[in-house]
Structures are given as structure tokens and as C-alpha cells.
Amino acid sequence: MINARVTGLRSVELGVLDLDKSAAFYRDVWGLEQVVSGGDTIHMRGTGAEHHVLTLRQRPKATFLGVHFAAANHEAVNKLHGQVKAHGATITAAPAALPRDEGGGFGFAMRSPEGQPVFVSCDVDRLDVGREDRSRPTKLTHVVLNATKTDAELAFFLDALGFRHSDSTDMMEFVRCASDHHSLALVRTEGPSLNHMAYEMANIDGLMRGAGRMKQAGYNVEWGLGRHGPGNNVFTYFIEPNGFVTEYTAEVDQVDEATYEKHDAAYWRSFPGRPCRWGMAGHPSNRLKVAMGGNPVAAQAADGERCEDVMAKTLAR
Ligand SMILES: [Fe+2]
Secondary structure (H helix, E strand, O other): OOOOOOOEEEEEEEEEOOHHHHHHHHHHHHOOEEEEEEOOEEEEEOOOOEOOOEEEEEOOOOEEEEEEEEOOOHHHHHHHHHHHHHHOOEEEEEEEEOOHHHOOOEEEEEEOOOOOEEEEEEOOOEOOOOOOOOOOOOEEEEEEEEEOOHHHHHHHHHHHOOOEEEEEOOOEEEEEOOOEOOOEEEEEOOOOEEEEEEEEOOOHHHHHHHHHHHHHOOOOOOEEEEEOOOOOOEEEEEEOOOOOEEEEEEOOOEOOOOOOOOEOHHHHHOOOOOOOOOOOOOOOOHHHHHHHOOOOOHHHOOOOOOHHHHHHHHHHO
């Protein structure tokens, strides 16, 4: 019996080899804006009201450090904490006030059954909506995780955090916590690791302006332009300087809870618009498939090339 549910996706946290160069990429090329920095950490916002949609932390290697979700209020945070404990997942930080200079609020931290770091918070500062620029991301709209124990991960997000199940394919499970068709998806593959993160663009014109800015800066479109089956969102995928996969997306389906019907893998197996409803996108590049597999540095490496050299080369770009 679900008593409390998370209500939205806030941000993703990445460990990066070179904090300043990574922040410069996300500011000047990807289109985010620095909000707070201190020590080994930089928080960045989109044009929406969320305090930050990306946190970068200096680390010895590129590392996925977790995903943050929103809850409605203190009571919901405490109930979710109880649900997670009852589910048997590991609590890594009990509900408490969060650092005032990082947006504040109240929240707790946990590990999913497979060990993915997950955070839930409420009452984080909201920012004035940024200047209108459709070429820049409005928010983080979904995160996709690779999971070996996919069914255990799925049960955790559905039963402990109150997600709703939007769609199943042979490879993936799509779950939602707000009106977006999915805020999280799980891939049935080797895990745990980050498959990719997706940032929302205001419309297709804005998505293309962002994709063009990436292309002019030397980043190939590794998959897309296309329109997905589940979620119906328009997509372009890139590999960022640390080797993580990042997506610009637009027009994801908005779910009407009263009428929405989940589709199963058999439905999507026979869906005519695979892997792109437009017939445009074809399949991901081989290097994107490697990067989505959760070894970001390997995705950049030529035969025999050292990971450190790849990182230095891409960060210098
Ligand atoms: Fe995606």
C-alpha cells in the first residue's frame, strides 16, 4: 500500500575528472548556468525554477553519483523514508535539513537494491525562471539506469518511492512520478550504472538550436534526430567530455492518469515505428552503445588508448 510518492525529478550528480572544464562545457555548450560553487562541487540550473538540475563533483574518474527526486513536504519525506526502510533498502542519510547554501530543504539519501545512490528532498529553494532562451534546457526530464537486477530495481521505485509504471519493452521499463511519461527508465542489461540523462528543451526548434551548438563545438549527434516509441519524445543523443551520455529531448507525452493505458513488451515489439516513429534515426552509433553501457571513458577510447589520455583530449576540445 503506497502512502507517499515522489513528485518529480530534480537533478543528477556526476563525478568528473576536471571540474572547471566540465562546468565550462555544461555552461557554454550544453546551455546550463552555474548557481552555486564551493570546494569540489558546482551546481548548475536550467531555465526552469528547479534550484539545480546538475551537480558536478571533482573525482579521480568519471562516476555516476546519484539521482535526486522531489517530495511534496516534510511529512511525505518522512513517509517515503519509512517506505524505503520497510522495503529493505539501505538508508545512507536519515531525513535532515540540507545545506542552506545549496538550496536548502529537507531530505534523505538511500541506495537502491542494486546500489544506485538515490536522494529525496522537499522545500528546496525555487529560482526565478531564467531568461527565455529555447536553445537552453529547461530541466532534467529523465534518467535511465542500467540494472542487472531489473525487477528488484523496478519494485523499489514502484513500491518504495511510489512511481507509476508507464510502459514495458523487451529491454526497458519506463516509470513516472509526474505528468511526464517517464522520469526514470531501467534497462535490462549489465548494471548498476548510468545509461544516460535527458534534458528537456522547450520545443523542437530549441532542441535543434542546442544540437547545432553541440555540433559546432565538435560533438557528433550519436543518435537522432528521431522520435521515440515509448513516451513519443523527440531525441538527440551526445557523448559529453567525460564520456557520459546526455540527451536533448522535447515533446514527451503528458500522461492523463484517468485515461492512460500501459503498453507491454508485445505491443512495442509489433509497433511499426521502431526505433524511430519518423523512420529518421536508425540505430545508435557503436560508441554511443558503449557509452550507454556505463563505462563512459571506454566509449571515447581508440584501440590501446589510455583512459586518462582520452579524458585529457576530450576535455581540451
Ligand atoms: Fe532518453
